[in-house]
Amino acid sequence: xxxxxxxxxxxxxxxxxxxxxxxxxxxxxxxxxxxxxxxxxxxxxxxxxxxxxxxxxxxxxxxxxxxxxxxxxxxxxxxxxxxxxxxxxxxxxxxxxxxxxxxxxxxxxxxxxxxxxxxxxxxxxxxxxxxxxxxxxxxxxxxxxxxxxxxxxxxxxxxxxxxxxxxxxxxxxxxxxxxxxxxxxxxxxxxxxxxxxxxxxxxxxxxxxxxxxxxxxxxxxxxxxxxxxxxxxxxxxxxxxxxxxxxxxxxxxxxxxxxxxxxxxxxxxxxxxxxxxxxxxxxxxxxxxxxxxxxxxxxxxxxxxxxxxxxxxxxxxxxxxxxxxxxxxxxxxxxxxxxxxxxxxxxxxxxxxxxxxxxxxxxxxxxxxxxxxxxxxxxxxxxxxxxxxxxxxxxxxxxxxxxxxxxxxxxxxxxxxxxxxxxxxxxxxxxxxxxxxxxxxxxxxx
Numbered sequence: 001x002x003x004x005x006x007x008x009x010x011x012x013x014x015x016x017x018x019x020x021x022x023x024x025x026x027x028x029x030x031x032x033x034x035x036x037x038x039x040x041x042x043x044x045x046x047x048x049x050x051x052x053x054x055x056x057x058x059x060x061x062x063x064x065x066x067x068x069x070x071x072x073x074x075x076x077x078x079x080x081x082x083x084x085x086x087x088x089x090x091x092x093x094x095x096x097x098x099x100x101x102x103x104x105x106x107x108x109x110x111x112x113x114x115x116x117x118x119x120x121x122x123x124x125x126x127x128x129x130x131x132x133x134x135x136x137x138x139x140x141x142x143x144x145x146x147x148x149x150x151x152x153x154x155x156x157x158x159x160x161x162x163x164x165x166x167x168x169x170x171x172x173x174x175x176x177x178x179x180x181x182x183x184x185x186x187x188x189x190x191x192x193x194x195x196x197x198x199x200x201x202x203x204x205x206x207x208x209x210x211x212x213x214x215x216x217x218x219x220x221x222x223x224x225x226x227x228x229x230x231x232x233x234x235x236x237x238x239x240x241x242x243x244x245x246x247x248x249x250x251x252x253x254x255x256x257x258x259x260x261x262x263x264x265x266x267x268x269x270x271x272x273x274x275x276x277x278x279x280x281x282x283x284x285x286x287x288x289x290x291x292x293x294x295x296x297x298x299x300x301x302x303x304x305x306x307x308x309x310x311x312x313x314x315x316x317x318x319x320x321x322x323x324x325x326x327x328x329x330x331x332x333x334x335x336x337x338x339x340x341x342x343x344x345x346x347x348x349x350x351x352x353x354x355x356x357x358x359x360x361x362x363x364x365x366x367x368x369x370x371x372x373x374x375x376x377x378x379x380x381x382x383x384x385x386x387x388x389x390x391x392x393x394x395x396x397x398x399x400x401x402x403x404x405x406x407x408x409x410x411x412x413x414x415x416x417x418x419x420x421x422x423x424x425x426x427x428x429x430x431x432x433x434x435x436x437x438x439x440x441x442x443x444x445x446x
Contacts, residue, residue, distance in 0.1 A: 001056075002056075003053050003056050003057045003060070006049055006050075006052055006053035006056060007049075007050070007053045009049050010045075010046045010047075010049040010050040010053065011046075013042045013043070013045040013046035013049065014042070014043070014046040016038075016042040017039050017042035017043050017046065020035050020038060020039045020042070021039065023035075097109060097237075097238075097241045099159045099160070099240075099241045099242075099244035099245045099248070100112075100159050100240075100241055100244070101159075106237060108156075108159070109237045109238075109240045109241050110237050110240075111133070111135060112156040112159075112240035112244070113237055113239050113240040114126045114129050114130055114133075114135070115130055115135050115156070115240075116239060116240055116243065118130045118135075119401075119403065121414075156240065156244055157399055159244045159248075160244050160247055160248045160251075160399055167248060167249050167252035167253070168251070168252030168253070168255050168256050169256055169259070169323075169362060169363075169364045169366075170252075170255045170256050170258070170259035170393060170424060171252070171255065171393060172362075173321070173323075173362065173387040173388065173391075174259065174387050174388065174391040174392060174393035174424065175387075175388045175389070175391065175392045175393065176392075176393045176395055177216065177392050177393065177394050177395065178395055179216060179218055179394045179395060179396040179421075179423070181396075182217065182218045182396060182421065183215070183216070183217050183218075184215075184216045184218075184394060185214070185215055185216075186214040186215075186216065186392065214392060214425055214427045215425065216392065216394035216423045216425055217270075217394075217423055218394055218396035218421040218422060218423045219269035219270065219271070219421065219422070219423060220419055220420075220421050221251060221254055221255075221269065221419065221420050221421070221422065222417055222418065222419045223246075223247060223250040223251065223417070223418045223419075224415060224416070224417045225243075225246055225247075225250075225415075225416050225418075226408050226411070226413040226414070226415060226416070227239070227243070227413060227414055227416055228412070228413055228414075243416070247399065247418045250418075251399075251418075251420055253365075253366075255393075255422065255424070256364060256365070256366040257273075257366050258271045258273060258424055259271075259273055259274065259366075259391070259393075259424050260273045260274060260275050260364065260366045260367060261273045261275060261276065261366060262276060262424070263276055264276075269423075271423065271424050271425075272426070273426075274380075274383070274387075274390070274391065274426045274429060274439070275367075275368075275379070275380045275383075275441070277426050277429060278380050278383075278429055278430075278441050279378065279379070279380060279443070281432075282431075282432045283429055283430050283431065283432060283437075284430075284431075284432050284433075284434060285430030285431045285432065285433065285434045285435045285436050285437065286429040286430030286436075286437055286439065286440065286441055287380060287383075287430075287440060287441035287442065287443045288307050288308055288311050288440060288441075288442065288443065289443045289445045290304045290381070290442055290443060290444060290445045291303065291304055291445065292445060292446075293445075293446065294444065294445045295374075295376045295377040295381075295444035295445055295446055296371055296376065297327065297328055297331035297332050297371055297381075298331065298335075298371075300332045300381070300442070301336070302336060304442060305332075305336075305356070305357070305384075305442075308383075308384045308440050308441075308442050309357065309359075309384060311436055311440045312384060312385050312436065312438075312439075312440050313436050313437075313438065315389075315438070316385050316386045316389055316437075316438035316439070317386075318386070319386040319388060319389075320359055320384060320385050320386045321359055321360045321361070321362045321384070321385075321386075321387075322356055322359055322360070322361045322362065322382065322383075322384050323362045323364060323367065323382060323383050323384070323387070323439075324361065324362075324363065324364070324367055324381075324382035325363065325364060325365070325367035325368055325369045325382075326363045326365065326369070327369045327371070328367065328368070328369075328381065328382055329354060329361055329363050331371070332382075333354065333356045333361055336356070337356070359384070367382065368380075368381060376444035377444045377445065377446050378443065378444060378445075379443070379444050380441040380442065380443060380444075381441075381442050381443070381444050382441070382442050383439050383440060383441035383442065384439065384440055384441075384442075385437075385438050385439030385440055386438045386439070387438075387439060389428060389438035389439075390426055390427070390428045390429050390437055390438045390439045391424060391425065391426045391427070391428075392424070392425050392427065393422065393423075393424050394422060394423035394424070394425070395421075395422055396420075396421030396422060396423070399418055399419070399420050400418070400419055401416055401417065401418045401419075402416075402417045402419075403415065403416055403417075404417075
């Protein structure tokens with residue numbers, strides 16, 4: 001019998017004993033000799049079958065752990081005393097690593113490559129290597145891989161997170177909030193205690209802090225890619241580096257699109273972007289209009305930028321940045337800096353962080369890049385402020401991957417699906433009565 005069948009049988013014996021107990025209790029009497037004998041017999045059978053189920057389960061776990069063609073005592077050639085050895089000539093790498101950095105970059109990439117071969121390629125040697133070096137290869141939930149997903153190793157997830165923050169502006173600028181569940185409510189202070197002058201015999205007026213709530217509902221984001229099934233030791237470093245880079249870039253690009261351009265549809269996971277929310281008719285205090293004939297980059301001047309800066313509340317100036325597209329950075333900020341006195345081509349090209357009026361310039365690939373006036377009229381061309389105060393990035397969990405060797409079988413490739421859960425909520429961007437928030441946009445104007 002299987003473990004499940006044994007446990008079901010044990011439960012039936014226990015139910016039979018319970019039926020005897022319930023019967024005598026309902027009749028308000030003790031058990032007869034015959035009933036007591038049956039009661040004890042059912043409990044004894046239940047205990048015996050449960051013990052057999054436990055033994056069967058332990059046996060199956062042991063067989064699963066030892067089910068490998070490689071002898072457990074055999075150490076991989078690069079292992080020393082159970083630790084991952086430094087990179088040697090046998091660890092092949094082609095080109096410069098993009099995802100893994102630091103002193104142990106190649107070692108980390110090699111470890112992740114072994115994990116990929118163990119989990120995605122079902123390679124017995126790689127599974128043995130991961131087991132001996134403490135690298136987890138089990139799935140996120142019980143059952144087969146299709147029911148959950150392989151949890152990405154810590155070193156690979158760190159590389160992906162670093163790359164997402166390098167590629168993606170949303171994670172760098174929003175307030176990041178870990179989420180313990182798919183739906184999280186964060187308290188938000190809306191008002192404070194008020195002080196009043198009082199007379200000698202007058203009652204003191206009471207006041208309280210006021211609060212509302214910011215809701216975060218995590219949405220699953222998935223990316224699907226292919227990988228050759230003909231992989232070996234010669235390619236695992238670059239394989240891990242390439243996979244980490246691809247997953248990070250695909251996630252970062254979508255996160256930025258949701259952060260800026262989300263329109264509340266399923267394309268953006270139901271999220272509304274800051275550029276859309278500013279002009280939805282309920283947040284007129286979140287932007288200032290450019291001067292007349294100010295809907296092209298060449299028409300934006302110092303007075304437009306000064307008006308935006310002047311509209312930002314004082315509390316948001318600490319940590320404030322300019323947020324714009326690479327085209328706007330060159331066409332507006334670089335143009336104004338080059339036209340300003342005292343600048344030379346040498347100091348403009350010195351490679352220093354881009355600044356304007358003492359504030360950093362953050363370039364978003366997802367920001368408007370067109371120069372057509374019709375496309376920028378009545379649209380947010382750029383914005384200025386502290387997104388850490390205006391926007392919350394809810395991070396539900398790390399990255400997991402699933403693998404299928406059937407999806408692209410005709411190409412001799414495997415399908416790799418990576419998923420994450422996140423949410424972005426722009427909760428403070430200015431009101432509809434002219435009240436300013438911690439970010440202020442520049443609205444294109446014909």
